[in-house]
Amino acid sequence: MESKLAVAALGALAHETRLEVFRLLVRAGAGGLSVGRIAEGLGVEANGRLSFHLKELVGAGLAVSRQEGRFIYYSTNYPVMNDLLRYLTEDCCGGLGCGEVVDACSPEKCV
Amino acid sequence: MESKLAVAALGALAHETRLEVFRLLVRAGAGGLSVGRIAEGLGVEANGRLSFHLKELVGAGLAVSRQEGRFIYYSTNYPVMNDLLRYLTEDCCGGLGCGEVVDACSPEKCV
DNA sequence: TCCATATTTCAATAATAATTGAAATCTTGG
């Protein structure tokens, strides 16, 4: 992962609402959630502000969206999330083997 | 970890210089690096700007500093780093066991 | 087609963070 992508992703997460959205999506798994469900999960309205924050997460590469009927579903971009975590912990302690993130979450391994 | 602490930590990392400082410190391990060495590792001057960024990392809980002789050493705050990574991946996919960060780096386990 | 639900866009304003350069502090060897 490039430094600029990581900065963009971290900047997107450095906001209370977006961080909660991200965590909600991580919990939701590969299927994701509609905007309405996200708003519900956060206890906020599905308004322009939420839409803006969702767009920011997508712009930073941390989420993807897809249209399904009249709903739009957002879901975590797991490969980018894993890249980001790896980038943060890379070569920890000079590579002395004290543990490094490989894949924090791989939805394809879910039961 | 509380949401506000996570936002502060992510905000501190969402900056090119600070992110590189953090990664440098992660690589350096528990002993950390003096400000001069950090500047060297980044290819910048040890000036007010770098000092400000280091203070930001400490303020966000991601690093700690200690004075040793006429040098000041900064090092990663590993427990906070691990908390942050756990916070981001918590209950991934609803807890279906697709892998979650436990401890990305535990310097006490280093060889 | 028309309506209701779902979601986004936009522009103005407000708030926060980054950069600069110069001066100040702190530490130890001579």
Add this chain to the structure above:
DNA sequence: CCAAGATTTCAATTATTATTGAAATATGGA
């Protein structure tokens, strides 16, 4: 104690990001 290296503080300026509210678009069912 003084000088030099190491690091920090501060205030002014500039740049970036967030919030608000209202209007716009898109979709599927009656």
